[in-house]
Amino acid sequence: MNATNVVITEVHGKVGLIRINRPEAMNALNNDVVDGISAAIDRFEADDNIGCMVLTGNEKAFAAGADIGFMKDFDYMHAYKIDFITRNWERLRTSRKPVIAAVAGFALGGGCEIAMACDMIFAADSAKFGQPEIKLGIIPGAGGTQRLPRAVGKAKAMDLCLTGRMMDAAEAERAGLVARVVPADQLLDEALKAASVIAGYSMPVTMMVKESVNRAFESSLTEGLLFERRVFHATFAVEDQKEGMAAFVEKRKPTFKNR
Ligand code: HXC
Numbered sequence: 001m002n003a004t005n006v007v008i009t010e011v012h013g014k015v016g017l018i019r020i021n022r023p024e025a026m027n028a029l030n031n032d033v034v035d036g037i038s039a040a041i042d043r044f045e046a047d048d049n050i051g052c053m054v055l056t057g058n059e060k061a062f063a064a065g066a067d068i069g070f071m072k073d074f075d076y077m078h079a080y081k082i083d084f085i086t087r088n089w090e091r092l093r094t095s096r097k098p099v100i101a102a103v104a105g106f107a108l109g110g111g112c113e114i115a116m117a118c119d120m121i122f123a124a125d126s127a128k129f130g131q132p133e134i135k136l137g138i139i140p141g142a143g144g145t146q147r148l149p150r151a152v153g154k155a156k157a158m159d160l161c162l163t164g165r166m167m168d169a170a171e172a173e174r175a176g177l178v179a180r181v182v183p184a185d186q187l188l189d190e191a192l193k194a195a196s197v198i199a200g201y202s203m204p205v206t207m208m209v210k211e212s213v214n215r216a217f218e219s220s221l222t223e224g225l226l227f228e229r230r231v232f233h234a235t236f237a238v239e240d241q242k243e244g245m246a247a248f249v250e251k252r253k254p255t256f257k258n259r
Pocket of ligand 1: 024025026028029064065066067068069085106108109110111132133136139140141142
């Protein structure tokens with residue numbers, strides 16, 4: 001275990017766990033937290049033994065948003081000059097290895113946004129999602145107005161962003177924001193279990209899957225299908241494809257070598 005106080009990292013087999021640890025502030029995201037998450041991703045991406053990551057908080061809060069005290073006296077020029085958000089919040093988006101957000105309790109504002117920047121969200125039945133920025137006189141600034149409508153459609157995204165209300169785990173699952181809802185006491189186990197399944201596959205292939213699914217949000221269907229086809233063709237140049245198919249034919253478990 002490696003603790004940089006507000007962000008704790010652990011290795012569970014082939015899974016890197018990143019835990020936000022500011023319980024006294026509902027895991028509000030200040031620079032230390034966001035820099036800590038980025039550093040943890042750097043470290044796990046560089047580690048060939050890690051195939052998947054899980055980002056989590058505690059039972060009360062995944063993260064209740066950007067730290068309001070930290071931002072409250074910002075002026076425009078300061079926010080612009082420090083490149084607020086862009087400077088260090090984008091690291092999740094650029095991660096090539098898959099990241100599962102395991103969300104219990106509040107995922108609000110920037111907390112909801114970093115959960116959405118992960119590849120999928122597992123929610124505890126206690127989870128509450130929302131973009132309450134409007135109540136503070138600001139708008140979402142880390143992708144809320146862009147990723148939420150892509151996940152749940154315009155109607156619900158407008159509802160959440162304009163009213164600032166929270167959505168519980170059941171509604172979030174119905175709306176398509178979360179991949180799975182599980183009892184709160186099983187959240188981390190379930191997320192680690194799924195991450196471990198993913199980490200057991202060929203790492204370059206999991207990265208290709210992630211890249212291809214993400215392409216669906218960046219391109220027309222024709223372009224996306226072309227991208228997929230080219231990457232699919234490329235998998236026949238991956239040694240692990242030979243191993244995966246040989247293992248099936250020989251009725252044994254494959255041993256992937258990540259090449
Ligand atoms: C700073 C926060 C915080 C936040 C909670 N705390 N959220 N501090 N920034 N975002 C602190 C509280 O001030 C309090 O500190 C402690 O955490 C416990 O919170 P309480 O409010 O006492 O708990 P509770 O009554 O259970 O309410 C929980 C809550 C509420 C519903 C999550 O704290 C809340 O509404 N928080 C703000 C949510 C929000 O507006 N998020 C969006 C932020 S803007 P003390 O010291 O009093 O004990 C944002 C912009 C994103 O994210 C743009 C891109 C980054």
